[in-house]
Amino acid sequence: MIELLKIRENENIAKQAANWFHQKWGIPLKAYQESICDCLKNKNVVPQWYLAVDNHVIVGGLGVIENDFHNRKDLTPNVCAVYVDEGYRCQGVAGKLLQYVCDDMKEQGIDTLYLVTDHSSFYEKYGWEFLCMVQGDGEPDMTRMYIHQL
Numbered sequence: 001m002i003e004l005l006k007i008r009e010n011e012n013i014a015k016q017a018a019n020w021f022h023q024k025w026g027i028p029l030k031a032y033q034e035s036i037c038d039c040l041k042n043k044n045v046v047p048q049w050y051l052a053v054d055n056h057v058i059v060g061g062l063g064v065i066e067n068d069f070h071n072r073k074d075l076t077p078n079v080c081a082v083y084v085d086e087g088y089r090c091q092g093v094a095g096k097l098l099q100y101v102c103d104d105m106k107e108q109g110i111d112t113l114y115l116v117t118d119h120s121s122f123y124e125k126y127g128w129e130f131l132c133m134v135q136g137d138g139e140p141d142m143t144r145m146y147i148h149q150l
Contacts, residue, residue: 002059002093004100007049008039013058017051020058024083035065045108046077050101052084052093060084060093062101068116070134075145077105079115098126106150115146 007017018032035047052060061083068078079101084093105113116134117123123146124130133142 005051059088069137072134075114
C-alpha cells in the first residue's frame with residue numbers, strides 16, 4: 001500500500017529523502033538538504049517536498065520550489081523533481097503525488113502551479129496544460145512549461 005507523505009510532517013525521513021532525490025536526479029545532495037531543511041524550519045509555503053512510500057521505502061517523490069532553474073522567474077512556484085521508481089510506474093503513483101501536491105498547495109493558498117518537463121503528453125492526463133517554452137539555466141534547448149490552475 002503506497003502512503004503519501006509531506007516531509008514537513010515527517011521530519012524523520014528528511015535525510016533519507018534528500019539522498020533519494022540526489023540519487024535520482026544527480027543534483028548535489030547539499031541542494032536537496034538545504035531545500036528540505038527550509039521546508040522543515042520555515043513557515044513559508046515554498047519549498048515543500050512530498051514522498052510516495054511503500055513499506056517504509058521511498059518509491060516516488062516531488063517538490064515545490066520557487067523556480068526550477070529556468071528563465072521565467074515570474075512563473076512560480078514550480079513542481080520539480082517528479083520521479084517514480086521504475087517498478088512502480090504505470091500504477092498511478094505519479095498521478096496520486098501530483099494530486100496530493102495540488103491539494104496541499106491549494107490548502108496553503110496557492111492557486112497556480114508550474115512545471116518544466118521534456119514530456120510532451122504525460123502531464124495532460126492529470127489536468128496540466130502546456131503554457132509555453134522556457135529556457136533552462138545552462139541548457140541549449142528550450143523546455144516545455146506546463147501550468148495547472150488549482
